[in-house]
Amino acid sequence: MSAPRSMRTPLGRVRNLGSSHSGTTDFWRQRLTAVAMTLLIIPVIVIILMLIGRNQAGAAQILGSLPIAIILVLFIVASTWHMRIGMQIVIEDYVHNEKIKLASVMANNFFCIAVALASIYAILKLSSGV
């Protein structure tokens, strides 16, 4: 170990330019969305079972009803948020090249936001009956 160039202790350095106090944000949101989905999973499965064997007109009618649309939108928000965080953890664990990691994390965000917005848009369209 070479001699440090500064008299400042590592602790002092960390205190001034250290933690942004957001270290547990992803952990917390992962649990928040997990609990949300645990609560929503039974209604969501019931909705999907209600749709089995129906044609498009029947499915559109059920999906367009207000409580069902709201439950599905909530589930989509929770699940896409949850999977965005989960996939980012997987990427950070296995991708060690900084540039590829950056691109992967960005692609992950694009994918999750696109899936979320496309699904929510489809539900809104069904709800408005256009």
Add this chain to the structure above:
Amino acid sequence: MTARIERPLSPHLQTYRVTLTMALSIIHRATGIALYFGTLLFAWWLIAAASGPGAYANVQAFTGSIIGKLIVFGYTWSLLHHLCSGIRYFFWDLGYGFKANEREALTWGALIAGISLTVLVWIIAYTVGGGR
């Protein structure tokens, strides 16, 4: 700044004896990744329902095929297993279930519950609508 020190690395997977909790940890991650891409099917289905009868018939033709059924069955199990396995993590996050017999019981419970619920959902699906 000091030069980068070559620190010892922790040994990777192949060094360890396979244990149940370790296998389930890997399966939790694998099912999570499967569900990630499985949302494409969910989104396709919703968009098709919003698009019209032709698009919806395409989805039904796919989910009614053997490959489609296998994918949807796999998706159902991945979802329900990830759920049950995830509930296990709630116990651990809250500080419970760390004794050897407790964690084994939780892990077996998650595995069995995931498979049972999948079978149950498919029995209901076939009773209600004869598959899709």
